[in-house]
Amino acid sequence: MKKFKVQKTFQEINEKIKKGRAVVVTAEEMIDVVERHGDVEAARRVDVVTTGTFGAMCSSGAFLNFGHTAPRIRASRVWLNDVPAYGGIAAVDCYLGATEVVEGDPQNSVYPGEFNYGGGHVIEDLVSGNVVKLRAEGYGTDCYPSRKFEKNITISDLRDAFLFNPRNAYQNYNCAVNLSDTTIYTYMGILRPRMANVSYSTSGQLSPLFNDPYYRTIGIGTRIFLGGAQGFVAWPGTQHNPNAMRSANGVPKEGAGTLAVIGNLKEMSPEWLTGASILGYGVSLFVGIGIPIPILDEDMARFTAVKDEDICAQVYDYSMDYPKGNPKPVAEVNYRDLRSGTVMIQDKKVIAAPLSSYYKAHQIAELLKGWIEGGKFFLGEPQQNLPSGPFA
Amino acid sequence: MYSKKIVIRYTPEIVQQPVIHLLAQKHNLVFNILKARIFPRREGVIVLELSGEKEDFDRGIRFLKEMGLQVEALSKSVFQNNEKCVHCGACTGFCPTGALSFEIQTQKVLFDPEKCNGCELCVSACPVRAMEINLL
Ligand code: SF4
Ligand code: SF4
Numbered sequence: 001m002k003k004f005k006v007q008k009t010f011q012e013i014n015e016k017i018k019k020g021r022a023v024v025v026t027a028e029e030m031i032d033v034v035e036r037h038g039d040v041e042a043a044r045r046v047d048v049v050t051t052g053t054f055g056a057m058c059s060s061g062a063f064l065n066f067g068h069t070a071p072r073i074r075a076s077r078v079w080l081n082d083v084p085a086y087g088g089i090a091a092v093d094c095y096l097g098a099t100e101v102v103e104g105d106p107q108n109s110v111y112p113g114e115f116n117y118g119g120g121h122v123i124e125d126l127v128s129g130n131v132v133k134l135r136a137e138g139y140g141t142d143c144y145p146s147r148k149f150e151k152n153i154t155i156s157d158l159r160d161a162f163l164f165n166p167r168n169a170y171q172n173y174n175c176a177v178n179l180s181d182t183t184i185y186t187y188m189g190i191l192r193p194r195m196a197n198v199s200y201s202t203s204g205q206l207s208p209l210f211n212d213p214y215y216r217t218i219g220i221g222t223r224i225f226l227g228g229a230q231g232f233v234a235w236p237g238t239q240h241n242p243n244a245m246r247s248a249n250g251v252p253k254e255g256a257g258t259l260a261v262i263g264n265l266k267e268m269s270p271e272w273l274t275g276a277s278i279l280g281y282g283v284s285l286f287v288g289i290g291i292p293i294p295i296l297d298e299d300m301a302r303f304t305a306v307k308d309e310d311i312c313a314q315v316y317d318y319s320m321d322y323p324k325g326n327p328k329p330v331a332e333v334n335y336r337d338l339r340s341g342t343v344m345i346q347d348k349k350v351i352a353a354p355l356s357s358y359y360k361a362h363q364i365a366e367l368l369k370g371w372i373e374g375g376k377f378f379l380g381e382p383q384q385n386l387p388s389g390p391f392a
Numbered sequence: 393m394y395s396k397k398i399v400i401r402y403t404p405e406i407v408q409q410p411v412i413h414l415l416a417q418k419h420n421l422v423f424n425i426l427k428a429r430i431f432p433r434r435e436g437v438i439v440l441e442l443s444g445e446k447e448d449f450d451r452g453i454r455f456l457k458e459m460g461l462q463v464e465a466l467s468k469s470v471f472q473n474n475e476k477c478v479h480c481g482a483c484t485g486f487c488p489t490g491a492l493s494f495e496i497q498t499q500k501v502l503f504d505p506e507k508c509n510g511c512e513l514c515v516s517a518c519p520v521r522a523m524e525i526n527l528l
Contacts, residue, residue: 276519359501
């Protein structure tokens, strides 16, 4: 076991939060603190570092229970604003996925499809308090005789509604280019031919899992900012892969850890849950997530001081290599260069544009900081850690 | 006095109806047809200059749209809807003129209408449809 010069516990930091004495900085500010004072002194001074990310995150959705109807229905098929939800759960429970497209959408038959409405937009409508048309069909049983139900509802009419996203907050992600001769439409946005642009999608130095690369403080039960409310990490996300390639600083150089997150949809807001229409690809949901990272020791101080230039990502060709399924990276780039708006890839100057909002990520980190300083948000100590890779 | 050049697109179903006549009569507008064409499949395009009070003009445009016609301003302007924009930056990779760019300090995406050439590349690139086309 490594000997630390500074050691704090979750309880000690929560005590300080309660007394209004916790020192909280954002992951951006922490870079300066560690540069100026070194990691040991920074760990003494700072108790919590806040992070944030706001990006289109597929693998999101909500469990909804619309309450028993009279007469009762065992709703096997459910729609909200004509977007199908999965009803094979129980009589009046359903799961509305963010990437479900509205029924009757021409999809890609008019290529590239516009995908103007889907599950992500229904979720945004619900948290906006807008009226949503609920429609359900059942086959009729002795205990649930009704076969059809239709009602205009708002979120407050739902008995229960919670967001449960199986895979969010990806720790790093591919950058996408197109080496072919025609424009392609992907979940990484529009990619113009002959590598005219590269798109990327993380908030870099502000992103939660970049600031705790080995998930030392983030685990099952970690309290987080989710969609504007307080939510929790529920489980390692689907495709969680702690064994990804890592740089010397421990930060993964490719897609690695992920989180399954959960929270009360009724407390969330459209500012932090926004429907997305991705040309030629489909619909999704912008999700705002922020995670507070307790500075338990100097290692955590160093981890949270990670800078864009120390975080690398792999560039893939989405025209041929990626869709085929066994891609090899075209190049490796860092987030400082990406954020500058142009990067060099294979001796070519390529325009770089993000898909996730650094501005909103920053706002989330600031909001979370305010909540903790104001004693409105306490750290949730993980009940169990996420699977992690070997600490190099 | 308000005056604007607009493009109206017809479908075969309405090509028969005296829409322009109704427009002038019901909404107090003076029109001057600059160009009119009816295509073989009976859909058509009319470019006309419409003048009158601004309120009448707006009501007239609404009337045309309710009749099922496509109405566009002859010169369109693109603008950023600040209520919708999430400042993701996706549009910045497509804007050829630098009208959309990051404000360094805040990483907000700012729109400079002076630089915009109306190419509309940003309109389809925006995932929340925050880049809108202004007709009027
Ligand atoms: S793509 Fe749309 S949401 Fe994103 S910054 Fe541009 S205008 Fe705003
Ligand atoms: S219309 Fe063209 S020039 Fe104007 S902001 Fe959009 S991309 Fe830029």
